[in-house]
Amino acid sequence: MERACNFSFHVSAVAAAIVYIYFSTVLVFIDRWFGLGSSPGMINAAVFTFIAVMSVSSYRRAIYTDPGRVPSSFVPDVEDADSPIHEIKRKGGDLRYCQKCSHYKPPRAHHCRICNRCVLRMDHHCVWMNNCVGHANYKIFFVFVFYAVLSCIYSLVLLVGSATVDSHQDVEDSSRIIHVISGLLLVPLCLALGFFLGWHFYLILQNKTTIEYHEGVRAMWLAEHLYSHPYDIGTFDNLTAILGPKVLCWLCPSSGHIGSGLRFKTKYDALMGLSTPD
Numbered sequence: 084m085e086r087a088c089n090f091s092f093h094v095s096a097v098a099a100a101i102v103y104i105y106f107s108t109v110l111v112f113i114d115r116w117f118g119l120g121s122s123p124g125m126i127n128a129a130v131f132t133f134i135a136v137m138s139v140s141s142y143r144r145a146i147y148t149d150p151g152r153v154p155s156s157f158v159p160d161v162e163d164a165d166s167p168i169h170e171i172k173r174k175g176g177d178l179r180y181c182q183k184c185s186h187y188k189p190p191r192a193h194h195c196r197i198c199n200r201c202v203l204r205m206d207h208h209c210v211w212m213n214n215c216v217g218h219a220n221y222k223i224f225f226v227f228v229f230y231a232v233l234s235c236i237y238s239l240v241l242l243v244g245s246a247t248v249d250s251h252q253d254v255e256d257s258s259r260i261i262h263v264i265s266g267l268l269l270v271p272l273c274l275a276l277g278f279f280l281g282w283h284f285y286l287i288l289q290n291k292t293t294i295e296y297h298e299g300v301r302a303m304w305l306a307e308h309l310y311s312h313p314y315d316i317g318t319f320d321n322l323t324a325i326l327g328p329k330v331l332c333w334l335c336p337s338s339g340h341i342g343s344g345l346r347f348k349t350k351y352d353a354l355m356g357l358s359t360p361d
Contacts, residue, residue: 086149091213094146100268101142104238105135107265111258112241116248127241134234141227141336142212150217151203159187191218191314193294206292222326225283226336232276239269290314290321 109119109128117124159178179188184201188194193205195215203218216224242265286296291312315321326333 086147086214089213091210093210094213097142097211100272101135101139104234104265104268105131107261108238108241111261112238112245112265115245115258116241131234131237131241134230134237137336138227138230138234141223141230144336145216145220145223145227146212146214148214148220148223150205150215150221151219153184153186153189153192153201153203155186157187157189159189191292191295204292205294206286207294223336225280225287225325226334228276228280228283229334232273232280235269235272235276238265239273242266242269287325288318288321290316290324 206216
């Protein structure tokens with residue numbers, strides 16, 4: 084399900100960075116190193132363009148895909164045998180109820196103060212997408228980060244290669260500024276996005292969200308014992324629960340198949356909207 088998206092400075096900055104990196108890579112780095120008219124130049128331009136298209140398409144889908152809403156009719160059934168997990172408040176032990184939205188919260192759902200609503204399987208609110216990362220768009224978000232890292236590393240390699248090529252003085256003077264600006268942009272992007280990709284891959288392997296990770300650390304600190312994550316169903320099952328059952332489609336910018344964190348599907352999952360997104 085798509086949502087409306089208002090103007091965001093952060094999204095505009097990301098879009099401007101994508102445009103700058105693409106055109107500087109194709110028109111400057113590849114042309115300077117190989118020549119756009121040569122076979123290696125055309126091949127590199129085609130490969131980089133494909134990665135850029137995948138980045139842009141996944142970024143757009145991550146922005147416009149609703150992360151998941153809690154059904155207004157949801158009421159937890161504590162006597163349902165098919166619902167083995169019920170999350171409760173830290174204080175009082177009552178079932179989790181959102182005072183702002185005036186409804187009960189399913190397991191793994193949290194209220195986002197920026198979006199001003201509860202989000203299913205909320206990971207975090209991303210200002211660079213002007214959207215929450217949750218149940219319905221987490222895979223799309225992860226795929227975008229993957230292609231963003233790939234494109235930044237690819238562009239950086241082409242930048243370094245083109246900088247080593249001898250050229251005429253006038254051409255070198257005109258492209259030196261582009262090389263410097265691109266280097267200052269690409270190096271921190273590669274480091275930051277690479278760390279971010281590794282962090283979320285670690286979370287996927289354990290079927291955790293960023294919120295659940297910090298809650299687990301807090302639980303270990305308070306209880307002084309190892310915290311057992313209730314949604315961890317094994318490494319491969321965790322991967323398929325987030326990225327989908329078809330391995331060849333793991334890097335496609337689609338919602339995929341996102342499970343509830345349980346090995347089996349129940350009527351409780353369907354009620355929560357945690358079945359396979361359309």
